[in-house]
Amino acid sequence: SAVISQKPSRDICQRGTSLTIQCQVDSQVTMMFWYRQQPGQSLTLIATANQGSEATYESGFVIDKFPISRPNLTFSTLTVSNMSPEDSSIYLCSGGVRHTDTQYFGPGTRLTVL
Amino acid sequence: GNSVTQMEGPVTLSEEAFLTINCTYTATGYPSLFWYVQYPGEGLQLLLKATKADDKGSNKGFEATYRKETTSFHLEKGSVQVSDSAVYFCALSEKRGADGLTFGKGTHLIIQP
Numbered sequence: 001s002a003v004i005s006q007k008p009s010r011d012i013c014q015r016g017t018s019l020t021i022q023c024q025v026d027s028q029v030t031m032m033f034w035y036r037q038q039p040g041q042s043l044t045l046i047a048t049a050n051q052g053s054e055a056t057y058e059s060g061f062v063i064d065k066f067p068i069s070r071p072n073l074t075f076s077t078l079t080v081s082n083m084s085p086e087d088s089s090i091y092l093c094s095g096g097v098r099h100t101d102t103q104y105f106g107p108g109t110r111l112t113v114l
Numbered sequence: 115g116n117s118v119t120q121m122e123g124p125v126t127l128s129e130e131a132f133l134t135i136n137c138t139y140t141a142t143g144y145p146s147l148f149w150y151v152q153y154p155g156e157g158l159q160l161l162l163k164a165t166k167a168d169d170k171g172s173n174k175g176f177e178a179t180y181r182k183e184t185t186s187f188h189l190e191k192g193s194v195q196v197s198d199s200a201v202y203f204c205a206l207s208e209k210r211g212a213d214g215l216t217f218g219k220g221t222h223l224i225i226q227p
Contacts, residue, residue: 001160030212031212031213033214033215035214041219041220042203042217042218042219042220043158043203043215043217044217045214045215045216048213048214058214092157092158094215096212101146101163101165101207102148102160102163103160103207103215104160105150105157105158105159106157107156107157108157108158
């Protein structure tokens with residue numbers, strides 16, 4: 001399996017502020033993705049993080065709200081901008097490992113917006 | 115687009131009971147199929163997978179068979195334990211893990227002693 005870490009593990013933020021979440025993966029990972037898990041819900045793909053270029057966003061998610069960077073193969077950030085209480089969720093980073101068809105997930109960042 | 119439908123819980127069973135969690139999918143091609151598990155207070159873990167029709171994935175006593183004719187990937191276990199209590203997610207990938215996963219809504223399983 002791949003080792004994927006995220007930080008912070010949790011945060012409580014005020015409405016209107018922004019939070020940047022970091023994800024570090026090991027060298028086996030080629031693809032990186034960001035997901036959101038709203039309370040009591042399933043995981044929804046936000047975007048694919050592309051190395052050195054703009055992320056590819058899924059329908060319903062936009063770059064202005066969720067800017068993503070991936071400056072190198074093993075590191076990515078997701079920013080949740082201008083937060084509202086509706087952004088309270090767990091945000092997860094995942095990595096796809098070369099030749100295995102499998103994605104491994106980080107421990108998640110639990111965000112609460114007041 | 116792709117979709118995954120799984121039975122919603124909570125599903126409550128007694129220890130040593132037989133478990134089936136149904137999962138069906140809609141996809142344009144021939145996806146890879148996965149079961150992930152989320153234990154209380156822990157992150158999402160891969161439980162098992164199957165990448166082509168008639169493949170059987172297995173792990174920790176759980177099994178699931180990729181049935182193309184019924185577009186299903188039902189999760190089974192012959193004798194559940196209290197430690198199996200968790201949320202189980204069925205998911206698919208169209209591009210062998212090189213794309214984002216499409217998840218079902220999750221099934222909360224509760225095993226009583």
